[in-house]
Amino acid sequence: MLAGGLSLGAGLAAPPVRAEASGAKPEILTLVVNGDRVRLEVDVRASLLDTLRDRLRLTGTKKGCDQGACGACTVLLDGRRVLSCLTLAVMHEGSEVTTVEGLAEGDRLHPVQRAFVDHDGFQCGFCTSGQIMSAVGLLAERPRVTAAEIPELMSGNLCRCAAYSNIRDAIEAAAHLSREGE
């Protein structure tokens, strides 16, 4: 079970004196992360990304740029794909967060994960958890997505290794599979 309890987001400096003056103190936050309810104290400044990685030790979600430019930190927030580096954890009391660690059921990979393996949708793998989470979000938004639409609708996820054509093929295959399953 994931349980926080420390007072500050790891990696953050202790709040300056001004914090005391303005009455800032850690906030108690409840999140449902990959189906588990977790309660933790967070620094109001902590991003959702740092909270997942440093506090909950869910390091599958990657930090590529920390400024919204790469998509490596994509997670599902209440079912929708978002960038976890561009939001503060404290803003999401009671929300459900799904990270790449939450996709597989035991040893059974999620169909999108399976498709990335089958179609060689990565090289170094750094962008992959973000790509997969974004693809899961895309298929929820648009189950009938066509191959031609995929590049634009996945344009929020950059891949330094340029595995783009295999990523597109993987998502097309996963879309096909999930439609057959209907």
Added chain:
Amino acid sequence: MDTFEYKRPGTVREALRLIATHPDAEIIAGGTDLVTLLRDRVRTPARLVDINGLPLDGLRWSRDGVRIGALCRNAVDDPRLAAAYPVLVRALRSGASPQIRNRATFGGNLLQGVRCPYFRLPEFACGRREPGTGCAAIEGDGRLLGIFGTSAACIAVHPSDCAVALLALDATVVVEGARGTRRIPVGDLHRLPGDTPHVEHALRDGELVVAVEVPASPFAARSTYVKFRERASYAFALASAAVAVHSERGVVRDARVCLGGVAPKPWRAHTAESALRGRRLDAAAIEAAAEAATAGAAPRPDNAYKVELVRGVVRRALTELLVK
């Protein structure tokens, strides 16, 4: 990042009180811009007011048009909106990325900070960020910066695509404050820098954007948005055009030609609109409008290419309307 007090009001009234009672309060909506500004210490509020608990989302249709809540997300996917205001939905879809659009709100999009690289790096002088400190861009790299409406104090461009479309649609921003509700035409929301670049918009202290109203208009349905950028997607505009045309018996009665990525605010090209009025919308009229759209351009050597981009983007956008 300096710390701050975090507040999440449940009503507009409570939100207004929280903003009004603290001189250093800042609103956060989607957070897709403000979180980076906080992290980079461009903004250092002492109180952060999270407005996501307010009932300000959704679209409300009436005979007069549509009212879009300030918290409505940029990913808005509504067939009626796409049919009534194609220029708006195209502008939204051309902005940022799907993940960002899922969080970004209408209010935040309109009030997002400029993307001038010096504005975002506190080690550089920037009078928009800190009044009276000068402008690193004037002597620096201005390739991505403005050719219209700039001043000796600031040459930044407003980055919003959505705002350019809203200008072409004669939209109004609905604002609430301690003294009640006001309506600001979207073209008056952003300020030209003049010698006070830090006065970025027309909101008074303590005011909150609650909605955007887009009127029903004869030209809204025949409208489009074209955006030129450095790559096919996920990039800010180098130059963009929101155009709308209303013709009767083949003759243009009224038109809107608005430009993005080239001025400190969404830029209305009145001369291009005049060039179209009273004419048939054909290749010659489009050429005249494209040329007229560059009237008043004052480029620098490093961004003179934007003048040609303006011609090209207006031509491309109006040409798309020929088949509509």
